Every structure is written in C-alpha cells, then in structure tokens.
Amino acid sequence: MKFSESWLRSLVDPKLSSEELSHLLTMAGLEVEELDAVAPAFTSVVVAQVLEVVKHPDADRLNVCQVDIGSGTPQQIVCGAPNVAAGLKVPCALPGAELPGDFKIKVAKVRGIESSGMLCSAKELGIAEEASGLLILPADAPVGQSIRQYLDLDDHVFELKLTPNRADCLSLLGVAREVGAITGAATSLPVVAEVPASIADSRAVVLDAPAACPLYYGRIVKNVDAKAPTPEWMKRRLERSGIRSISALVDITNYVMLELGQPLHAFDNTRLDGAVHARMAKPEEKLLLLNEQTITVDADILVISDDAKPLAMAGIMGGEESGITLETSELFLESAFFAPKAIAGRARRYGFGxxxxxxxxxxxxFGGTRRAIERATQxxxxxxxxxxxxxxxxxxxLPARQPVRLRTARAEKVLGLPLGADRIAGLFKGLALDFVQQGDDFLVTPPSWRFDMEIEEDLIEEIARLYGYDNIPSPAPQARMAMLRQPEAQRPAYRVRQMLADRGYQEVVNFAFVETQWEADFAGKTAEADLIRLANPIASQMAVMRSNLFGGLIANLxxxxxxxxxxVRLFEVGRTFHRDAAAVPVAGYRQPWRLGGLAFGGALPDGWASGGRKVDFFDVKGDIEALLAPAALRFEKLVHPALHPGRAARILLDGVDIGCVGELHPEWVQKYDLTAAPVLFELDFAAIKAVVVPVYTELSRFPAVVRDLAVVVDRDLALQALFDGLKQDLPGLVTDLQLFDVYAGKGVPENKKSLALRIVMQDTQRTLQDSEVDAAMQQLIACLEKTFGAQLRA
Known part of the structure; x- marks a missing residue:
C-alpha cells in the first residue's frame, strides 16, 4: 500500500514527524517498507509566467524570454527548452537557487545575453527521471508562489508492507483509522452523502451466484464528459500512490478505491443489453479483458454479464468490449462485495493480477459498498x-459477524501486562469495535472491515499492537529447569554434522522439490504414478518431491x-518423500530423514605431499565407516539407477539396509558435463544417530602372534563372502583378520586371484605356544579349502 503523507494527514494529523509516524506504524504491525521524499531538496524556485519569447540573435536553439516571477519587474532569462512559449506558467529558479545535483543558479551571460535565472523541467527539479521540455503548470497556478508549496514537494511517500490479514489498511480510510487509534489524534474521515437521483434511468441487477456475490450496487450516470481533465490534486495523489493517471472517469474509480478501499468498475452503459448478472461462467465462455488478453473462463470463475454476454471477471478485471473510453457519455457504475474465496487465486491462474x-x-x-458508489458519483x-x-x-x-469473547485475565497473562478492563475498553473504542462488557470480560463483534477477528487471540493481538510492542517489558524468564538426559546410545544431530565437517565435508541445504528429470535419472522413476507431483509448484523445474538427495548434490557440484x-566435499541432511499407504503422520507419504554426501576431486587438498591422487570409492567408504564406528558394516554389490553398475554397494548394519555408496553412473557424468565421476552416498539418518555403546573388553598383556597366509581363489569370489565363511569357523585365538594384498597375473592361474591375509592371534591369560598357533592356522586353511576351494599359493 503506497500513499502520500499529505493525503493521510488530511484525514488524521498526529503531532509527529514523518519518521516518528513511520516508526509508530511499523511497531503497530503496519510495516513501513519505504519512506521517501517526493522531491530532493532545492531552494528559490517559484511559479513564473512567460510573457515574451524571441530568438537569441547568436544561437538558433536558444530563446530570450521575459518572465514574470511575481516581483513586479519582468526578468530576462535565456532558455533552450523546445516547448517554451509566451503565456505558459513554468517553474523558475531564481539567482542564488540551489538545484538537485549541487547545481547553483547565478546571473550569467549566455552568448552575450544576460540571463537572470533558469526555467526548469521536472528532471531538473528531481521529480522525474526524464523530461522533454519545461514542466508546464496549470493556467491558474499563482505567479510568485514557491514551487515546493504549489506542488506540495515537501510531501513524503509511505509504502506499507501489509500482511494478508490486514486488508482493511489497503485504503487511506483504513490507515487513518489505525493512526487515530494508535495516537489518539482526531480523525476527519470522508463524509459521503447520498447523491439524489436526477433521472429515472436504471438497470436491473440479478444475483445468480449469491454465495460468491452477496451484495451489488449499480447506478447509471448519463451525459458525462469523459474528456474532462483530472484535477491536479487527484492526479498528484494517484501518482504518489503508484497509479498512473489515465482519464477522469478511470482516475475517479481508482481514487475511491485508494481512499475507501472499495474497488469500483464503470461500464459503458450503451454497450449493455438487459439486466446485469453476477453469475458463474458458462462452459467454454470467452472474454476479452482490458489487458487485451482473451481468456477461456473456467467454470469456477465469477463473472459479471448482461443478458447476452460476459462483461468482466468479477472483482478482477473488466472486459474490453464494455469498457469506458474518451467517447463514453453514459456509464453504469458498479460497487459490489465479492466473497474472498470466490476471488482468491483466480487472477494468478491466468498469469496476471x-x-x-x-x-x-x-x-x-461490505459495510462501505454503498458509500463508495455515492462517493464516486459525487x-x-x-x-x-x-x-x-x-x-x-x-x-x-452477507458474512456473519460472530461475537468473540475476550477474557481480561487471559489477555494479561499472555501479554504479561496489568492492563485492567478499563484500559482494554479504551483500546477497543479507539478501533471503533462494537463490544459488550460483561464484568472483566468483553464480547466483541468484529466490524465489517475486519476479516481477521475470529478467536480470542486475535483480540489479544490487537491489544498488543495498540499498547505498543516496544512498550511491552521483556523480563528475563524464570522457571524451574532441569538438565535433560542425553541417551548414551543416541548421538545428537549436530554431532553427526560436526563429524562430517571434521572430515572436510561442507553442509548444503537444497529444496525438497526437484526437477522431474532428476527423479528419472537418479531414482529411476519414470512412471507418473511413482512421482509425488506438486499441485502448485513455485517453478516449472521444481515440480516433484525428491525421493533421494542425489539430484541436489549433483546440482551443487x-x-x-x-x-x-x-x-568438492558436500553433505546434506534432509527429508525424502515416498508413497506409503500406511505412513504417518501424513497419510500416504513416508518422509524419512536421510544423510547424503558427495566427494569429488583430489583425495587430499593440493600440496607437495598430496601426490595428486583422486578420491575413489574406498575413500568415501572409509568416511562412512568412521561415521558409524565402532559398528561393523557390510558392503554388498548393488545396482542403482544413479550409480556405476560395478562400483556401487549397499550398506548393511546388523543385516538392515541403511543406504548406499558408489560412483556416479557414467551416463550421468556425461549428461551433466562433469569432468570425472563423483562418489555419492546416502544413509538413513536415524541409523547414523544410533551409537553402539562401548563394552569393556580386557586387553591382553601377552604378545600377539602374526601369521601371513596367501591363498588362490576364484576371481569372482567376494572378499566379504570369504570373511563371512571364515568367521563361522574362526578359532578362538584369532583376534583380527585382514586382507593386505590382492594379485592376479603371472604365476596365478587364469580366472583366479591371490589373496594375502594377515592373521593376528592372542590370548589374554598366557603366551601362545607354536603348536596352538599351527593348529589354528591348519583349521583356517582347512576351512578355506573346504568352503571356497582355495589353494595355498606356492
């Protein structure tokens, strides 16, 4: 909502400066987003009349003018403006004037002719960005008057950033009402008398959709002069409210809308046939709007029509064919109340507002609908x-105004203020609220201009606004506080983030709604039934809900x-979305928290000792194992639409699938123009936060025995399968089993590979004997030969 301060002060004039008024409105919930002067500072510029214009003898584009500045003696001024002419009234900067841009006016000679001042354009006064000539003033402008006073250039423009619930302040009347209630200043609100009918002409009005349009006023006005000029005071107020002057009739409807908050519309009465109807649109009905856009009106759109055709989208925009022009002499003026639910969202559906x-x-x-049509008629x-x-x-x-009960004790408790019933009653009177006091309680009937008063909390908010948010004390909270237990088996989310940051990852936050193509590429979801599509996406590339975190991470990369x-090292903690009929709390949609990560580039930061090695699957696998340590993880081969078919693994914790890790699929590396394949992972966040509680195990004081064993096995044998088989028949003396070398080539049969295992054996009570160690080794060898067909490598 944008308006000039002088217009507001004509309705209510508190003894406050512009800045003080701005602060007061903001603290009352009507945030002042901008407060700007309508013109920069300048001095000594007056209204002047050009008496005579002659060509400069030594310059083709200059004129020598005799100008009346109101001093009784005409001044000679040299002017180069193309539109200067005798009889015009224009701004004149006198000698000694200081114009915007630190431009000082002096008596000077221009091509040998003395010039005592300067005739000014709007640009030179700083009230317009461009100007093609002098600023022409109305013929009745008083010569000699300060131009700042005549054009009200000491005015300011307020721009309010209103919340959607404060529609009552989308008018000067509403803002003035608020200022009066906040400051206690007397208001001089517009008094609108009924205009008596001087002709009998009328047109019937029919409400075919009374729920959407429960109130409609119409009036015919004949023999109007549509070419009459808009008064300067009205034009000035409109322009400072951000509305361009078009014609007198259009300007009047816009002015009343700004003044009273009631949008109006004027039809050319000669173009209407029969009665005026407020009805829902018919199937495939078309309408040419004032913005020159032809639309097919949806069935849930309320239209204004006559007996033959639609005339306007009700409450949104009029039609071109029934609109007024400069040739209009007879109009039908509309002032109506349309239910908010019948209008909300309809304009945005067609891409305009x-x-x-x-x-x-x-x-x-809706209580001021009649007043608006009378004001416009006047x-x-x-x-x-x-x-x-x-x-x-x-x-x-019309909408029912249900009384709302306010308990004084409740208001005092919520706000922490000893208000008292008398103070609350005074605040309600300032807002012109109709209430009945019942002891310390109030039964308040919301006025017709307030659609946001429905519950007790709404009234408490009004009290807080008028009392002043900055006047409410902020005492330190006092409470009996106890330290909450932190379960030992549960890791805080911030600690997980810190662990990843310690390993060089940086956190990102991405939108949960993603491109449809991402779901196809990174989740393999191509069928429409598999997608969770948004009904009203904020952008075309954010149309579906994500089922994994990979798309956002790739985009970040x-x-x-x-x-x-x-x-690049990135991670994200966020929800993914999946269809699930049994899901809660949102029925039909499961929304688990997931941790996703990506690693790309060097395994180590660049440096003399880094060696230039690129990050690979096993680097990220190590990060995941460190993140879940001391839990033992299993990695099994995985086929995933986003990952390389031979370099991806499923991650199992205690036999439960908790996520995956792998290189990005080569097809997507090429499609997304990546120079190399990043390594990605995604894990169940709840599983990561669960911590294995350490259990004490006695450390041995006796030396460990280390033996190495090389065996030849089938090349397709997975190491995890070999370890699983060994652990089922592992001798009790073995405390650790590791792979330290893999070899395939010369000396090893084709389709075979050599695995070198390191076996560590130790006892906590005694030193092991060679015979015990040898027996344990033979047991391992026998297990390898029997289970996996392994052979000792010579």
Missing amino acids: SDASHRFERGVD LILEICGGQAGPVVEAKAE VTNLKRKQTR
Whole structure:
C-alpha cells in the first residue's frame, strides 16, 4: 500500500514527524517498507509566467524570454527548452537557487545575453527521471508562489508492507483509522452523502451466484464528459500512490478505491443489453479483458454479464468490449462485495493480477459498498458533469459477524501486562469495535472491515499492537529447569554434522522439490504414478518431491565446477518423500530423514605431499565407516539407477539396509558435463544417530602372534563372502583378520586371484605356544579349502 503523507494527514494529523509516524506504524504491525521524499531538496524556485519569447540573435536553439516571477519587474532569462512559449506558467529558479545535483543558479551571460535565472523541467527539479521540455503548470497556478508549496514537494511517500490479514489498511480510510487509534489524534474521515437521483434511468441487477456475490450496487450516470481533465490534486495523489493517471472517469474509480478501499468498475452503459448478472461462467465462455488478453473462463470463475454476454471477471478485471473510453457519455457504475474465496487465486491462474483482486481476495468492507458508489458519483458529477440515476441494490446473505469473547485475565497473562478492563475498553473504542462488557470480560463483534477477528487471540493481538510492542517489558524468564538426559546410545544431530565437517565435508541445504528429470535419472522413476507431483509448484523445474538427495548434490557440484572449484566435499541432511499407504503422520507419504554426501576431486587438498591422487570409492567408504564406528558394516554389490553398475554397494548394519555408496553412473557424468565421476552416498539418518555403546573388553598383556597366509581363489569370489565363511569357523585365538594384498597375473592361474591375509592371534591369560598357533592356522586353511576351494599359493 503506497500513499502520500499529505493525503493521510488530511484525514488524521498526529503531532509527529514523518519518521516518528513511520516508526509508530511499523511497531503497530503496519510495516513501513519505504519512506521517501517526493522531491530532493532545492531552494528559490517559484511559479513564473512567460510573457515574451524571441530568438537569441547568436544561437538558433536558444530563446530570450521575459518572465514574470511575481516581483513586479519582468526578468530576462535565456532558455533552450523546445516547448517554451509566451503565456505558459513554468517553474523558475531564481539567482542564488540551489538545484538537485549541487547545481547553483547565478546571473550569467549566455552568448552575450544576460540571463537572470533558469526555467526548469521536472528532471531538473528531481521529480522525474526524464523530461522533454519545461514542466508546464496549470493556467491558474499563482505567479510568485514557491514551487515546493504549489506542488506540495515537501510531501513524503509511505509504502506499507501489509500482511494478508490486514486488508482493511489497503485504503487511506483504513490507515487513518489505525493512526487515530494508535495516537489518539482526531480523525476527519470522508463524509459521503447520498447523491439524489436526477433521472429515472436504471438497470436491473440479478444475483445468480449469491454465495460468491452477496451484495451489488449499480447506478447509471448519463451525459458525462469523459474528456474532462483530472484535477491536479487527484492526479498528484494517484501518482504518489503508484497509479498512473489515465482519464477522469478511470482516475475517479481508482481514487475511491485508494481512499475507501472499495474497488469500483464503470461500464459503458450503451454497450449493455438487459439486466446485469453476477453469475458463474458458462462452459467454454470467452472474454476479452482490458489487458487485451482473451481468456477461456473456467467454470469456477465469477463473472459479471448482461443478458447476452460476459462483461468482466468479477472483482478482477473488466472486459474490453464494455469498457469506458474518451467517447463514453453514459456509464453504469458498479460497487459490489465479492466473497474472498470466490476471488482468491483466480487472477494468478491466468498469469496476471490487479489492485481489485488484491483487495477482494483479502476481504473488502461490505459495510462501505454503498458509500463508495455515492462517493464516486459525487466526484463524477463534480469533475465530468452529468445526471445520476437511482442506486439499484441486489442483496443476499452477507458474512456473519460472530461475537468473540475476550477474557481480561487471559489477555494479561499472555501479554504479561496489568492492563485492567478499563484500559482494554479504551483500546477497543479507539478501533471503533462494537463490544459488550460483561464484568472483566468483553464480547466483541468484529466490524465489517475486519476479516481477521475470529478467536480470542486475535483480540489479544490487537491489544498488543495498540499498547505498543516496544512498550511491552521483556523480563528475563524464570522457571524451574532441569538438565535433560542425553541417551548414551543416541548421538545428537549436530554431532553427526560436526563429524562430517571434521572430515572436510561442507553442509548444503537444497529444496525438497526437484526437477522431474532428476527423479528419472537418479531414482529411476519414470512412471507418473511413482512421482509425488506438486499441485502448485513455485517453478516449472521444481515440480516433484525428491525421493533421494542425489539430484541436489549433483546440482551443487555443477555450480562449484562452474566456479573453478576442483575439490568438492558436500553433505546434506534432509527429508525424502515416498508413497506409503500406511505412513504417518501424513497419510500416504513416508518422509524419512536421510544423510547424503558427495566427494569429488583430489583425495587430499593440493600440496607437495598430496601426490595428486583422486578420491575413489574406498575413500568415501572409509568416511562412512568412521561415521558409524565402532559398528561393523557390510558392503554388498548393488545396482542403482544413479550409480556405476560395478562400483556401487549397499550398506548393511546388523543385516538392515541403511543406504548406499558408489560412483556416479557414467551416463550421468556425461549428461551433466562433469569432468570425472563423483562418489555419492546416502544413509538413513536415524541409523547414523544410533551409537553402539562401548563394552569393556580386557586387553591382553601377552604378545600377539602374526601369521601371513596367501591363498588362490576364484576371481569372482567376494572378499566379504570369504570373511563371512571364515568367521563361522574362526578359532578362538584369532583376534583380527585382514586382507593386505590382492594379485592376479603371472604365476596365478587364469580366472583366479591371490589373496594375502594377515592373521593376528592372542590370548589374554598366557603366551601362545607354536603348536596352538599351527593348529589354528591348519583349521583356517582347512576351512578355506573346504568352503571356497582355495589353494595355498606356492
């Protein structure tokens, strides 16, 4: 909501500076987003009249002007403006004036002719960015008056950033009402008298959709002069409210909308056939709007029509074919109340909006609908002339104003203030609220302009606003506090993040809604039934909910590579979304927390000792094992749509699948223009936060025996399968079993490989004998030969 301060002060004038008023409005919940002067500072510029214009003798583009500045003696001024002419009234900067840009005016000679001042354009005064010539003033402008006073250039423009619930402040009337309630200043709100009908012409109004349009006023005004000029005071107020002056009739409807908050519409009455209807659109009905867009009106759109055709999208935009022009002499003026639910979202569906829809979808004062049409009629007759017919009213059931109970004790408890019933009653009177006091309680009936008062908390908020948020004390909280137990088997989420940061990863936060193609590439979801599609996405590339975190991480990597980052480590903690009929708390959709990560580039930061080795599967596998230590993980071969078919693994914890790790699939490396394949992982976040509680195990004081064993096995044999088989028949003396070498080639049969195992044996009570060690080794060898067909390597 944008308006000029002088307009507001004509309705309510508190003894506050502009800055103080701005702060007060902001602290009352009406945030002042901008407060700007309408013109920069300048001095000694007055209204002047050009008396005579002659060509400069030595310059083709200059004129020598005799100018009346109100001093009784004409001044000679040299001017190069193309539109200067005798009889015009224009701004004149006198000698000694200081214009914007630190431009000082002096008596000077221009091509040998003395010039005592300068005739000014709007650009030179700082009130316009561009100007093609002098600023032409109205013929009745008083010569000699300060231009700042005449054009009200000491004014300021307020721009409010209103929350959707405060539609009542989308008008000067609403803002003035608020200022009066906050400051206690007397308000001089517009008094609108009914304009008596001077002609009998009228048009019937029919409410075919009374739930969407329960109130409609219409009036015919004939013999108007649509070419009449808009008064300068109205034009100035409109322009400072961000609305361009178009024509007198259009300007009047816009002015009343800003003044009273009621959008109006004027139809060319000669283009209407029969009665005016407020109805829902018919199938495949088309309408050419004022913005020159032809639309097919949906069935849930409320339209205004006559007996033959649609005329306008109700509460949103009028139609071109029934709109007023400079040739209009007879109009049908509309002032109506449209239910917010019937207007909300309809304009955005067609890709446009309007000041009217902005107000109607938030709620317009249905108690002021008649007042608005009378005010508009009054202004039309004053500016454009004409005769007004009677006001035709069509009325159905208006929104019920249900009383809301406020308990004084409850308000005092919530706000922490000793208010008292008398103080609350005074605040309610300032807001012009209708209430009945019952002891210390109040039964408040919301006025017709407030759609946001429905529960007790709404009234408590009003009390807080008027009392002043900055006047409410902020004492230190006092409470009996006890330290909560931190379960030993549960790791805090921040600790997981810290562990990853310690290993060189940086956290990212991505949108949970992603591109449809990402779900196909990284989750293998191509069928529409598999996707969780958004009904109203904020952008076309954010149309579905993600089922894994890979897409966002790849996009982050692409962004980093474009910025010449060669080593990237990223992780994200976020929800993924899956269809599940048994899911809670959102029925039909399971939303687990997941931890995703990505590693790309060098295994170590660049340096003399880094060796230039690139990160691989096993580096990231080590990070995952460190993250879940001391838990023992299993890694099994995995086929995943996002990962390399031979370099990806499923991660198992105690036999439960908790995630996956692997290189990005070569196809996606090429598609997303990556220079190499990153390594990705995704884990169940709940599993990571669960910690294995350490159990004490006695450490041996006796030396360990280490033996190495090399065996030849089938090349396809997985190491994990070999370890699993050995552990089922592992001698009790063996405390550790590790692989330290893999070899295939010369000396090893084809389709075979050599595995070198290191076996560590130890006892906590005694030193092991060679015979015991040899027996344990023979047992291991026998297990390898029997279970896996292994042979000792010579």
